[in-house]
Amino acid sequence: MRVVVVDDDPLITMALKTILEADPEVEVCAEGSSGLEGVKLYRQERPDVLLMDIRMKEMNGLEASARILREFPEARILLLTTFLDDEYIIRAIRTGARGYLLKQDYGSILPSLRAVCTGQTVFGNEITAKIPDLLKKKGNFNYEVHGLLEREYQLICLVAEGLSNREIAEQMYLSEGTVRNYLSSILDKLELRDRTQLAIFYYRNLP
Template sequence: MTERIRVLVVDDHPLFRQGVVHSLGTDPGLLVVGETDSGEEALKLAQELLPDVVLLDISMPGWNGLMTAERITTACPVVNIVMLTVSEEKDKLIAAFKAGARAYVLKGVSARELTQVVRTAASGEVYVSPSLAAEMLVTLTQSKAPDPLQELTDREREILGLIGSGLTNREIGERIFLSEKTIKHYVTNILQKLQVRSRVEAALLAAQHKRTER
């Protein structure tokens, strides 16, 4: 007989938490081994019980769900975290996965869908509610590629402009009253930030950026 998936339910709303416990209890493949209303207690139970999955709300007094997820993941890396929340904020979604969550589910999910998500997380797979996944995909595809020139300081931009004018390190140093050695250091930083191999490539990148701004 296949072992049941052991689940710990964490939510500070008793009625909702009991509903989740009841829903999961109707699935013969799942076993709720504990429940609590606080992040601090959740960490203790996770360490004692080592459940396969922790269902965790984000908004809780004391330790919120993100803090709790991070601490459980650190203390019990074998435990899979499923965030069960009303929050549709993309920042919360990203933060949850950074904290170690394997799944992010909205509380409007059906009992049947929730049990499937628990199974998915227990197997080590990642899951995001379809509506949020679609929205994140649209955001990512519409976002502009990062501009490497934005990484430069004002001084580095100035030096890059002088490189584009064909000046040597010594000439640049004389122009802005810095030593040739200091200019060389700046140039090295500029090449690294722009991810190019030579002064010529850096100057071409700067020239191309100027053309696109017009």
């Protein structure tokens, strides 16, 4: 797995490189210190994963991610920060980054990189714990634009809150089989693969 690391703190960059290359299957192929360098290095190296800080001079990691993903929609970007900020979380999701972790959680960085490399989307435990609060801040979502029924939108909201099919069935007064049928229809309409992608779709479309 080839990884580019971008952080404006050289000590953190060195620490990340040491952690990652302790795994013989990981190669840190380039290092940068700004969002602009992150964009340049991604173009040059085309890494399997770009591991990038959010708060940097010249161009922050969110802006750099947006620029890279416009040019390379398949890019896998894992964002790091020391700040548990609601706006950062929402912007990271909307931008299309594959993950958002706190730098302090060193133990989860390597497993998260592996997950992102296989196409998964990951969030640190602290960030996942904040998602229910973020959901309460949602405004009106135009579900009709996506060809969804109001009932299907209600189901998406419950999936995004982490409820199981059984719990959704209880809340919506449906059978589990009906919930599964609704879920299958929703995934087909939105061209998504699974519940995780459905939840991410929901977060990305928060107003």
